[in-house]
Amino acid sequence: MKSPKNILVPIDMSVLSITGLQYAEDIAEHFGSTITVLYVAGPDELSEQEHGPAKEAEAKIKQAIAHLLLDHNVVTTSLKIEIRRGSPAQEIVKASRELHSDLIVMCTHGRSGLSHMLMGSVAEKVVRTALCPVLTIKPDEFSELVNVTDEDITNGLHLE
Numbered sequence: 001m002k003s004p005k006n007i008l009v010p011i012d013m014s015v016l017s018i019t020g021l022q023y024a025e026d027i028a029e030h031f032g033s034t035i036t037v038l039y040v041a042g043p044d045e046l047s048e049q050e051h052g053p054a055k056e057a058e059a060k061i062k063q064a065i066a067h068l069l070l071d072h073n074v075v076t077t078s079l080k081i082e083i084r085r086g087s088p089a090q091e092i093v094k095a096s097r098e099l100h101s102d103l104i105v106m107c108t109h110g111r112s113g114l115s116h117m118l119m120g121s122v123a124e125k126v127v128r129t130a131l132c133p134v135l136t137i138k139p140d141e142f143s144e145l146v147n148v149t150d151e152d153i154t155n156g157l158h159l160e
Contacts, residue, residue: 003031004102004133010038010092010126013064016107018072020137024105025074033102034078038095039065040088058083089125096130104134 009024011017021037028035045057062081069079082099084091096104108123127134 002102004028004033005031006099006101006103007033007035008038008092008096008099008101008104009035010040010088010104010106010122011065011068012088013039013068014107014109015072016109016137018068018074020105020107021069021074022072023135023137024103027103027105028078034080036080036082036095036099036101037065037069038082038084038092040091041083041085043085045085088122089129092122092126093129093131096132101132103132104130105137106134107137 004027007024007028009017009021011021021035024035027033039061041057041061045061061083065081082095084095092104092106095101104126106123106126108121123134123136127136
């Protein structure tokens with residue numbers, strides 16, 4: 001497996017998605033990768049217009065993402081923010097292809113039972129349809145990133 005150079009991190013503005021970004025930040029630091037933060041807006045967040053309210057809404061979303069990253073001490077030298085509109089799973093996979101992502105890092109929300117059956121799992125759909133590897137992080141498997149070493153990352157990604 002080659003080392004990832006372009007990491008895509010979909011977020012939904014939740015603390016869980018920020019934790020996924022923290023994992024990606026450690027991986028990016030180790031490999032010198034670029035991180036693209038992807039937010040897929042719902043139909044009410046962005047209109048189809050090219051000017052005016054849609055551009056203002058996109059700017060506000062980017063500003064909210066920047067504040068969220070700063071509030072959680074996620075600061076990386078090579079980070080881009082991408083805003084898309086549509087079905088989250090489809091847009092994540094589409095963005096990974098268009099941006100030539102080597103790795104997608106995302107959290108699952110841990111839904112089960114009826115909630116999972118009705119809503120489906122964005123992470124599950126991405127894992128099934130993405131062309132690149134997808135690192136998923138379960139919400140109950142982390143509390144905080146502590147002492148993650150370069151060796152942990154290399155071994156975890158089976159790069160040796």
